[in-house]
Amino acid sequence: xxxxxxxxxxxxxxFIAAVxxxxxxxxxxxxxxxxxxxxxxxxxxxSTASYExxxxxxxxxxxxxxxxxxxxxxAVFLPVDHEAYETASGAVMRTLRALPRVVLEVIGWDECxxxxxxxxxxxxxxAAQRAVLDATSLHCSVGIGDNKVRAKIATEFGKPRxxxxxxxxxxxxxxxxxxxxxxxxxxxxxxxxxAEHGIRTVRQLADADPGExxxxxxxxxxxxxxxxxxxxxxxVVDDSPWVARSHSRETTFQQNLTNAAEVEEAVRxxxxxxxxxxxxxxxxxxxxxxxxxxxxxxxxxxxxxLSAPTTDRHDFVAAAVELASGLDTQREVRLxxxxxxxxxxxxxxxxxxxxxxxxx
DNA sequence: TCTGGGGTCCTAGGACCC
DNA sequence: TCTGGGGTCCTAGGACCC
Numbered sequence: 046x047x048x049x050x051x052x053x054x055x056x057x058x059x060f061i062a063a064v065x066x067x068x069x070x071x072x073x074x075x076x077x078x079x080x081x082x083x084x085x086x087x088x089x090x091x092s093t094a095s096y097e098x099x100x101x102x103x104x105x106x107x108x109x110x111x112x113x114x115x116x117x118x119x120a121v122f123l124p125v126d127h128e129a130y131e132t133a134s135g136a137v138m139r140t141l142r143a144l145p146r147v148v149l150e151v152i153g154w155d156e157c158x159x160x161x162x163x164x165x166x167x168x169x170x171x172a173a174q175r176a177v178l179d180a181t182s183l184h185c186s187v188g189i190g191d192n193k194v195r196a197k198i199a200t201e202f203g204k205p206r207x208x209x210x211x212x213x214x215x216x217x218x219x220x221x222x223x224x225x226x227x228x229x230x231x232x233x234x235x236x237x238x239x240a241e242h243g244i245r246t247v248r249q250l251a252d253a254d255p256g257e258x259x260x261x262x263x264x265x266x267x268x269x270x271x272x273x274x275x276x277x278x279x280x281v282v283d284d285s286p287w288v289a290r291s292h293s294r295e296t297t298f299q300q301n302l303t304n305a306a307e308v309e310e311a312v313r314x315x316x317x318x319x320x321x322x323x324x325x326x327x328x329x330x331x332x333x334x335x336x337x338x339x340x341x342x343x344x345x346x347x348x349x350x351l352s353a354p355t356t357d358r359h360d361f362v363a364a365a366v367e368l369a370s371g372l373d374t375q376r377e378v379r380l381x382x383x384x385x386x387x388x389x390x391x392x393x394x395x396x397x398x399x400x401x402x403x404x405x
Numbered sequence: 406t407c408t409g410g411g412g413t414c415c416t417a418g419g420a421c422c423c
Numbered sequence: 424t425c426t427g428g429g430g431t432c433c434t435a436g437g438a439c440c441c
Contacts (some may be wrong), residue, residue, distance in 0.1 A: 090409050108407040153441045
């Protein structure tokens with residue numbers, strides 16, 4: 046039999062919590078919640094909760110204050126330590142990249158795709174799990190698919206510490222009766238809009254009229270969602286280095302800002318930091334964006350192209366301040382972000398895009 | 406009850422040009 | 424008197440992911 050091209054999706058189990066427990070072995074078996082500065086009275090959210098904490102209904106994205114209310118007395122709250130996770134992530138990726146005949150594409154700290162041609166994808170998956178465990182003492186789950194979409198979704202069925210295979214053959218058997226929200230790239234908003242067309246399950250999405258989906262979601266996304274219903278998606282694992290298109294800095298204030306002077310000061314600080322991240326890559330900045338969350342909930346984003354690409358921090362900060370002068374500073378500001386968008390390096394824009402958001 | 410911080414890509418609609 | 428059609432660029436905002 047001819048070997049087949051497979052996509053493996055490797056996802057670390059409770060990565061951040063696992064890294065923390067590794068350096069504090071006495072925390073093993075206790076509910077561990079990592080987020081913000083580790084102070085559950087602050088405005089911040091949970092980055093990762095250990096499986097013991099998830100049993101109490103605590104999960105990623107949940108406000109720390111809520112998590113504190115649900116948590117049992119022996120729960121431990123820890124601050125986020127980016128450097129530790131970068132280091133652990135690097136060790137994991139190096140280990141996986143060293144496996145024979147694999148192509149590796151990093152998606153995040155704790156996730157990657159492996160492209161491999163083999164008769165025995167489960168064997169490769171187990172070899173990957175073993176290698177990562179030996180090198181880092183961390184566990185992972187592996188989804189096996191005939192494309193990225195199916196591999197990514199398969200991983201959920203493999204957790205924890207297991208593998209699962211999802212292909213054209215068993216797609217509808219496994220996914221057909223599940224809700225559209227379980228598809229990678231369909232969030233709560235799209236789920237709701239689909240439901241307004243009577244589309245609630247994966248099978249119904251696959252059977253939907255593509256023309257109706259295009260009319261509702263546009264030419265790209267309409268087709269993309271229809272394909273998702275069938276489990277169709279890109280199958281090429283690309284190991285070319287990721288090139289950032291922009292950098293941003295965001296801050297949530299423990300006390301809301303209440304006047305224009307405070308807002309301008311914060312914009313200056315954030316703009317300088319975001320700009321420096323871009324210039325560190327040696328690429329001029331072409332655009333400035335501001336993101337504001339007014340108390341309590343309303344979020345606004347505005348952007349402006351610079352009159353010319355710039356490598357001068359003063360130009361960029363001035364443009365950010367100018368843009369901020371259009372904000373409604375009568376209202377209290379609880380979150381502020383500045384994004385700096387860069388020119389693409391030569392040929393960088395030729396990379397094929399897929400509508401799956403984030404780093405795929 | 407309270408919602409981080411870092412990203413990417415898509416769409417609608419207006420301006421402008423030929 | 425009525426008012427093309429196609430293309431590109433830009434802004435604002437939406438949605439999703441880790």
